[in-house]
Amino acid sequence: MPSSPFPVEPAPPDPSAPPLILVGASTRAAAWSAIRAGWRPLCADLFGDRDLASLTRVITVGDYPRGLPAAVGQLAEGLPGPCPRVYTGALENHPEIIDALAANGPLWGNPSDVLTLIRDPWWVARLCQAHDLPCPTLRPGTDPPPRDGNWILRSTRSGGGSGVVDWSPEFSPESLPDRDRGGLVFQQKIHGRAAAALCVGDGRSARLLGTTIQLVGQPWLSATRWAWCGSIGPLALPQPIDDRVRRLAEVLVSAAGLRGLFGIDMVINDHGAWPVEINPRYTASAEVLESASGESMIAEHLAVFSTTRARSETSRMARSDGLACHGKAVLFAPADLEIRDLPLSSPEPVTAASPWYLADVPHEGTTIPAGRPICTVLTSAATNDSCRENLQSAAEAVYQSQER
Numbered sequence: 001m002p003s004s005p006f007p008v009e010p011a012p013p014d015p016s017a018p019p020l021i022l023v024g025a026s027t028r029a030a031a032w033s034a035i036r037a038g039w040r041p042l043c044a045d046l047f048g049d050r051d052l053a054s055l056t057r058v059i060t061v062g063d064y065p066r067g068l069p070a071a072v073g074q075l076a077e078g079l080p081g082p083c084p085r086v087y088t089g090a091l092e093n094h095p096e097i098i099d100a101l102a103a104n105g106p107l108w109g110n111p112s113d114v115l116t117l118i119r120d121p122w123w124v125a126r127l128c129q130a131h132d133l134p135c136p137t138l139r140p141g142t143d144p145p146p147r148d149g150n151w152i153l154r155s156t157r158s159g160g161g162s163g164v165v166d167w168s169p170e171f172s173p174e175s176l177p178d179r180d181r182g183g184l185v186f187q188q189k190i191h192g193r194a195a196a197a198l199c200v201g202d203g204r205s206a207r208l209l210g211t212t213i214q215l216v217g218q219p220w221l222s223a224t225r226w227a228w229c230g231s232i233g234p235l236a237l238p239q240p241i242d243d244r245v246r247r248l249a250e251v252l253v254s255a256a257g258l259r260g261l262f263g264i265d266m267v268i269n270d271h272g273a274w275p276v277e278i279n280p281r282y283t284a285s286a287e288v289l290e291s292a293s294g295e296s297m298i299a300e301h302l303a304v305f306s307t308t309r310a311r312s313e314t315s316r317m318a319r320s321d322g323l324a325c326h327g328k329a330v331l332f333a334p335a336d337l338e339i340r341d342l343p344l345s346s347p348e349p350v351t352a353a354s355p356w357y358l359a360d361v362p363h364e365g366t367t368i369p370a371g372r373p374i375c376t377v378l379t380s381a382a383t384n385d386s387c388r389e390n391l392q393s394a395a396e397a398v399y400q401s402q403e404r
Contacts, residue, residue: 013040024088029287037299044071069100090159108305134272141184156183161226192269201253210289222334230329231285261301291326323380327387333368356394
């Protein structure tokens with residue numbers, strides 16, 4: 001495969017490579033990472049996108065997430081022994097599924113009792129307060145604050161910005177999906193830059209692997225107000241804020257026993273790093289840091305759980321041009337779309353002024369309902385601003401290609 005300014009999909013895994021079951025809403029990025037780390041992923045997710053299906057076995061789960069345990073059982077059939085399973089987003093909101101996965105094979109991820117702690121915003125707030133770390137003020141969902149633009153209302157089962165609304169005079173409870181109306185909390189709106197830290201823990205201590213800028217609610221991606229829709233990085237933090245993020249990661253791991261990869265969604269401003277949500281698994285931003293560093297992030301995760309297989313040389317990706325910034329963006333359907341002739345990359349991507357490459361590519365003829373993800377754009381550039389410009393150019397090209 002020719003060198004390019006950004007990583008394209010890996011070659012198919014070696015059939016003799018050890019198997020690894022991956023489950024989640026989308027497993028493509030984690031699967032690419034696993035292949036680069038020398039593993040053979042077997043996947044179950046919502047989409048079964050064609051660039052994943054071309055590399056390895058994938059089961060598209062219609063009854064998601066309840067159908068995941070059965071799909072995992074199918075993937076495990078015929079394997080010579082117990083196969084480890086790793087989950088991606090946003091299964092942390094479904095501890096009963098995590099328990100079912102763990103009941104029938106080795107779970108290389110955080111168990112449900114850890115999820116109960118780390119996904120409780122009140123627990124996180126108390127922990128931050130005890131360690132003199134900043135954290136947004138919370139109020140119970142039954143104790144509404146003034147509708148003055150300084151609060152959001154979120155579900156305790158939110159993920160990727162779903163189940164989050166502005167607490168304003170225009171708010172209507174009907175704007176929240178039915179599934180999100182159970183556990184609600186008001187959270188102080190913090191003004192600053194949306195960012196995410198990717199960390200790895202071993203149950204006792206933590207390492208910060210990198211930080212990214214978060215793209216949230218971008219109109220040029222047809223995203224809703226609070227929807228996560230991409231990442232750009234790595235983001236260099238001022239040393240005092242970097243120190244705070246590292247300390248927060250250490251506190252979370254030592255208090256909850258977090259193991260493997262985890263993400264901290266946060267807002268950065270002059271007063272520090274304010275945690276908004278903790279994601280106790282491989283995150284969508286991990287792919288950006290993997291592209292920038294050349295290191296498989298799944299390899300970092302698996303090294304915590306595997307005593308027999310350390311990170312190998314295959315976990316390193318070839319780097320060709322030294323571009324400093326890498327990015328990804330998720331394009332959402334502005335209306336119902338039937339996918340036809342998606343442009344898979346920019347013209348002559350190796351030499352183009354704004355190179356980009358598509359991933360999470362749906363099968364030809366797939367109907368994408370309005371508001372659902374179409375695909376992902378990957379790119380790299382010399383600066384964060386030019387990386388964002390590449391993503392915007394790609395989004396425009398993809399949307400134009402689907403106009404009828």
